[in-house]
Amino acid sequence: MNDTDIATERRTATPAELGFSMPAEFAPHDACWMLWPQRPDNWRYGAKPAQAAFVAVARAIAESETVFVGVNDDQYENARNQLPSRIRVIELSSNDAWMRDVGPTFLTHPDGRLAMVDWEFNAWGGLNGGLYFPWDKDRRIRQKIAEVLGIERFITPLVVEGGAIHVDGEGTLITTEECLLNPNRNPDLAKPEIERLLCAYLGVEKIIWLPRGCFQDETDGHVDNLCCFVAPGEVALTWTDDDxxxxHAISREALGILEAATDARGRRLTVHKLPMPGPLTIAETEASGVDRLSSSRPRQPGDRMAASYVNFYIGNSVVVMPRLDPAHDDEAHAILENLFPGRRVVAVDAREILLGGGNIHCITQQQPRV
Structure with a gap:
């Protein structure tokens, strides 16, 4: 029996009991994992514009760390020819391209071991508001990555997506009630039980609950679109002064909770406001390029998108942020430069990713250094 079999069979000890915990995103990485977009009912014009945006994100992160891009077999040659040779393209079938949510949540151990949490995944709500069907390939991604890396995999029945959680690496987790307490995720679990499981599988000690995520976020309010840790005791928050x-009401409510909170180390949080782009809506030409299927979420002209500059990726030497709105791009860039003085802030045209329902953080998943 190999290590993965042992991890799969283990039911008595939780990751926290064994000494594992989830590091912060701003801690050092060994790699970044992504997936390749292709489904025509979510990405317009056969995903060609989205693929160009994914390539730009992968290029920027590859300055900083190894990048793996998983592709379906029928897209392997296309992806390999578009991506630089230093980016590793592997066959890793998926239903769509949101590695943050369908990929593993990595854990580290003080003795140098790497492991992962294999959450339950139901495509952001299953048959009760989920975004597409089926999601069978997505559910297998974590097991495949565990086998590629030869690491322990802790399986939990808790429905959690990677974008629903942010940690500081020092015992504190931020999430939203809108997402994790949604009846389409874990209807049989009360808030205290969800907290217990998050602490047991991620090695955290304190959870800060924000009521809601960004306005009309189709993920049911993922925290990574609203708020994230940028350093111990410091968070960035999506903000608009337009009451x-x-x-505005969502961000103001979150600000009040964050400023009143303390983290697991007893520190008060410093909140840095990032301006909200837009509001941004889907244009007629953008909606018309998407196939209409009953099994996926429709893209309608005029629909407001949950655009946010908080949805960035922190690499070892770069911070890759979305370029979304000329009225606010430069201001957001300057704020991130001040927050990450040791990293180069790279802005990538990301509207094509946003049109699919997420952004740069949503399509990436860091593998921490051990």
Missing amino acids: SDPQ
Whole structure:
């Protein structure tokens, strides 16, 4: 029996009991994992514009660390020819391209071991508001990556997506009630039980609950679109001063909770406001390029998108942020430069990713250094 078999069979000890925990994203990485977009009912024009955006993100992160891009077999040659040779392209079938949510949550151990949490995945709500069907290939991704890396895999029945959680690496986790307490995720679990499981599988000690995620976020309010840790005791928060915009009340509510909170080490949090782009909506030409299928979420002209500059990726030497709105791009870039003085901030045109329902953080998953 190999290590993966042992990890799969283990039911008595949790990762936290064994000394594992989830590092912060700003801690050193060994690699970044991504997937390749192709489904025509989510990405317009056969995903060609989205593929170009994914290539730009992968190029930027590859300055900083190894990048793996998983592709379906029928897209392997296309992806290999578009991506630089230093980026590793592997056959890894998926239903769509959101590695943050369908990929593993990596854990590390003080003795140098790497492991992962294999959450349950139901495509952001299953048959009760989920975004597509089926999601069978997505559910196998974590097991495949565990076998590629030869690491322990801790299986949990808790439905959690990677974008629903942010940690500081020092015992604190931030999430939203809108997502993890949604009846389409874990209807049989109360809040205290979900907290217990998060602590047991991620090695955290304190959970800060924000009520809601960004306005009309189709993931049911993922925290990574609203708020994230940028350093121990410091968070970035999506913000708008326009009190007529629905996002204003959401961000103001979150600000009050964050400023009143302390982390697992007893520190008060410093909150850095990042301006909200837009509001941004889907254009007629953008909606018309998407196939309409009953098994996936429709893209309608005029629909507001949950655009956020908080949805960036922190690499070893770069921070890759979305370029979304000329009115706010430069301001957001400057704020991130101040927050990450030791990293180069790279802005990537990301509207094509946003049109698919997420952004740069949503399509990436860091593998921590051990």
